[in-house]
Amino acid sequence: MWDFTSPRKVIFGEDALEYLAEESFNNAFIVTDPTMKKLHLIKVEEQLKKSNTKITVFDEIPGEPTLQVVQKGAKILAEIQPDVIIALGGGSVMDAAKGMWPMWASPEDGLDAIEGLHFAEKLDIRKKTNCILINIPTTSGTGSEATWAAVLTDESKTVDRKASMGNRELVADLIILDPILIKTLPAHLIAGTGLDALCHAIDGYLTTYRNDISDALVRHAFKLCWENLPIAFEQAKNSEIDLELREKLQIAATIAGWGFSNSQIILSHSLAHSAGSVFKIPHSDCIGPMCWYSLMYNKDTEPQRIADLARLAGLEGASDEELSVKLINAYRKFLIKLEFPLSLKDMGVTREQYETNRESLIDFALNDSGNLSNPRPVDYEDIEKIFEYVFEGKEIDF
Template sequence: MWDFTSPRKVIFGEDALEYLSEKQFKHVFIVTDPVMRKLHLHLLEEQLKATNAEITIFDEIPGEPTLQIVQKGAKLLAETKPDAIIAFGGGSVMDSAKGMWPMWASPEDGIDAIEGLNPFEDLKLREKTGCILINIPTTSGTGSDVTWATVLTDNSSETERKASFGNRELVADITILDPILTKTLPRSLIAGAGLDALSHAVGGYLSTWANDFSDALLLHAFKLLWINIPIAYHQAETGEVNFEIREKLHNAATMSGWGFSNSQIILGHAIGHTIGGAFKIPHSRCIGAACWYSLMYNKTSVSDRIADLARTIGIEGKSKEELSVNLIKEFKRLLIELNLPVSLQEMGVTKEKYDAEIESVIDYTLNDSGTLSNPRPVDYEDYVKIYEYFFEGRELDF
């Protein structure tokens, strides 16, 4: 038996933020970061003014958030007792809000309310807190607005561990996709966050848990992202913002999240999460190359599925093997076109740091849920080899 979990509502398109002015909330708790507060929070406040809701703003979320900041926010939630949490920002903000909520609901569990999260446990978040979750993503990347995962860093041990925790109740009640919010995205984030979304489409489609429902979302998301990321990226070089293109990217990022959240991600994300934590590399900077490695590693196991992805974007080839090889070539070309790194060295990882961390990096990668759902089995020795090649950006030949 399988199930497919979705948000109750997806509001999308131009002026989507106006939806908020029609809601009746008593107390809204906004989770955001300093950049979003400065750039766009006024747009949200304008809409909420009409509702007369009391507003509390928690704007301290850093990039790649830690369990500690989540604990701080949870305390504030317990004090203010809002009836709506609005996460307004990128994946870091949304993941933080998704972490705070179960901590607020079960204060007796402390940090275990997150670290001990079981995907299928009945948390009764809404009943216990009388609150709902509204996500308003601003990066066109993570899809965290509709996934049941929260990716947080635990920096209490020597090798920082970034891990994904989840429960189906963390899927938002409402996600609001307003492309206007993406007009300020820097070019590097259009590329990096875009590649995160593209990696979700690839991982979710190749996963051993892929199903008919996730396939439908992920194949189309893959196409929309592949076509529109480079266009938006190059337009941004001259300051041009085309909202039709931005809307496609924003919708596709959510579709990717929606799909992979119901089919899992694979080796690329197991690697991406781990190196992000251990070497302090933002997810949006490392995930594209990690995805390229996942395509190369899985080519022999699921060339039929990789060939589907290739056909979707018009890549040609006489056999599924040729289509796979051609997509992998094109994937590397795209990373270079978007100025994204293809090796750990290019991401700033020194040989000393690599040698010092690699053992725990491999242990953490093996234990990441992305390893479990990878289509081609992968063990410790395989990861030793993959990481050796990845350090230099060499193409896999095994």
């Protein structure tokens, strides 16, 4: 038996934000960050005001959000009792909103309300809160708008640790994809968040929990990202905006999230979550390179699936083995084209920082959920060795 969970409705395309006015909410709680407050909040408020919705804005979400900020938002939710939570921002904002909701619903559980969340647990969250969730992504990357997972950092530990948590009830009631919101994305964010979407598609296709529905979504997302990301990046560097092309990446990110959240992530994300939290590297800066190592590590276990991706990328070869090598090499060039460093060393991590944090790095990656569904088994020694290669930028040869 398999459970495939999807958002209830997706509104996309030009003027999609106007749909907000049609829904007539009474009391909206908008979760956002300071940059989105400056750039785009007014567009959402304008629509809500058309139906005289009362609005409260919580704009304190930092990049890579913490359990602590989520706790603060949950307290305000309990005070104002909204009928809709609107997350306006990138993955950080949407994940924070997803964390606040169950904490508001079960205040007696404190941080356990989210730390102990199990994906299939019955929360009855809509009934308990009389509220729904709308995700309005402003990056084209995480796919968090369509997933039921959230990645939150616990700052109370000696070394900050990122933990993925989730529950199927946290999937959005409504997703609004309006291209006007992604017009302001700078080149580096287009590249990094686009790589995140591409890696969700790759992970979602290689995972051991893959299924025919997720395959359909992630294969198309892969193709859209592969074909459009380098062009969008080059254009953005030259201050050109081809909104139709950016829209392709916006949709790709959503459907990649939709797919992988129903088939899971793999080693690339275990490495990225761990390195990201230990060395404070934003997810969009480290997931792309980590995926290259994950592809190399999994190559001999999944040559057929990696060859499928190569065919989607337009590569040709006589065998699956040849094609999978070609895809891995093409992916490396793809990263270089997007001006991404390939190693932790080139991301600015020193040998001393690496050695000091090695145990946490291995421990966090080993215990990340991405390992459970990785096609090739991963143990302590493997992770230790992989990270040494990741630090130096060496091709995996074991």
